[in-house]
Amino acid sequence: MEKSVGEVLTPLTAAKFDNSLVRDLPADPLTDNVPRQVRHAAFTPVMPTPVKAPALLAWSEDVASLLGLSAPTQGDTAILGGNALAEGMAPYAARYGGHQFGNWAGQLGDGRAITLGELITPNRRRFELQLKGAGRTPYSRTADGRAVLRSSVREFLCSEAMHHLGVPTTRALSLVGTGEEVWRDMFYDGNPATEPGAVVCRVAPTFIRFGNFEIFLAHKEPETAKRLADWVITTHYPHLADLQGESRYAAWFEEICHRTAMMVAHWMRVGFVHGVMNTDNMSILGLTIDYGPYGWLEGVDFDWTPNTTDAEGRRYAYGRQPAIAHWNLVRLANALTQVIEDPDALNQGLAAYERTFDTVAKDMLAAKLGLSGLAMPDDAAFVTRMADVLTQVETDFTIFFRELARVSTTADLDANIRNAPVLPALYAELSVAQHEALATWLGEWAARIRVEGRPAAERIAAMNAVNPKYVPRNYLAQQAIDALAAGDDSVLKRLMRMIRLPYDEQPEFEGLYARRPEWARHKAGCSALSCSS
Ligand code: AMP
Ligand code: MG
Secondary structure, eight states, X not given: OOOOTTOOXXXXXXXXXXXXXHHHSOBOSOOOOOOOOOOSXXXXXXXXXXXXXXXEEEEOHHHHHHHTBOSOOHHHHHHHTTSOOOTTOOOEEEOOEEEETTEEEEEOOOSSEEEEEEEEOTTOOEEEEEEETOOOOTTOTTSOSOEXXXXXXXXXXXXXXXXXXXXXXXXXXXXXXXXEEEEEOTTSSSOOXXXXXXXXXXXXXXXXXXXXXXXXXXTTOHHHHHHHHHHHHHHHOGGGTTOOTHHHHHHHHHHHHHHHHHHHHHHHHHTEEOSOOOGGGOBTTSOBOOOSSOEEOOBOOTTOOSBGGGTTTOTTOGGGHHHHHHHHHHHHHHHGGGTOOOHHHHHHHHHHHHHHHHHHHHHHHHHHTTOSOSOSTTHHHXXXXXXXXXXXTTBBHHXXXXXXXXXXXXXXXXXXXXXXXXXXXXXXXXOHHHHHHHHXXXXXXXXXXXXXXXXXXXXXXXXXXXXXXXXXXXHHHHHHHHHHHTTOXXXXXXXXXXXXXXXXXOGGGGGGSSOOOGGGSSSTTTSOBXXXX
């Protein structure tokens, strides 16, 4: 648990706030929440809309401890549901635009997320607290400003899971039920129904996205773009703040590119598919942000996406994520031509993205395989053959890599013995030829391991440290949602415990280390999801 050293914990109602964004950037002079096009402002001051009966459904001890917060009080729950403010909070909705599915979508903005303020922890770290589902803002367009319980549970659970997996991400402090119903057409088939509403309190140093810069380009507001860039750098990239002129922005863009590459490489390592990599869902800090129809790769399939809205184009499928992140960085680079005149400086950043991603993703794959690198002459072909073997029948990504560590590295093993540890990863029976192909590749892998000659115990420990055993698969999250909707929080609580040590053997959770059951293959929310949230 992250400790706030030597400091007394306080309730949220007594936390300290310093609202630097609100102080340093131009505000919308209007403060109503009526949908409209906002100009010449980075944000709109707007209040959360109170809810009927806020009830705390889940709380992250880890995030509370990071923030220096004590156990939640009723007063805290009122704040986290949007019914009250603590002293020092200055709520606002940010103005941003974005490219959605490859097209410029115009003004989007925080349509249902409202930032409460920037909390200063006892260790003097700064974290933005943001309520998602807090009611209408000028950016709500035709929607209701609310969020349903199912998507809120999914964001709360997954962002914490990603943190413990070592993936850069926003966090979540709390999940509050609103006591209100929300209308949603979950399957987009003309059959809307009511669902319980909820509010998640998300936490990150800042929730600024690529889209916050794009909107200023679209509306020719370069002065505000520059002010926002300067605020992001001084507040969140302070090590670059002393650089002068264009080199400051160039170094900053290069670091954004580097961080984004790291983030996507981690996604590929743990088999995470974001599902909606629009530029408004890309964090300026390189954090995984806006958990919607995301999913975990179960059967290895580079073309897989959990997002039914993207089923046709598969723009945001697992294997396309690295290229899409680059495409999104090009959109950001374009927006940053407002502060950087020299295109070469931006191209350097983009090149850094490719360099970092290629190196890091390769190193991570090597680590997953228990190898020190993948630089031998035959390694590229060896990896291609691995992909062939993993896709010949549906093979669970998480289980395969976790169990690979247990495959014998002795020479000349019978296929039955060689394949045995990874068989639980298979969703279908192997034919004799497929069985042979798997054993052949595992034999090659074993030979490759023998060449490196690393002590087995050390290699196995290293593999286990990068190949998670426990990920919150969609069907597990759905079980937690169903139970919670029926008033039982024990399933979610159990998953919240499971995700804290994803790389450890946890006998208590062994039953959750399993292939997705067949009943979950086509059940709504258990594998694929729509954007409805
Ligand atoms: P998303 O697809 O969740 O990233 O959202 C895209 C845009 O739609 C953002 O501007 C959101 O704030 C907005 N949005 C999504 N759902 C709602 C909602 N229920 N009410 C208001 N705005 C929403
Ligand atoms: Mg979004």
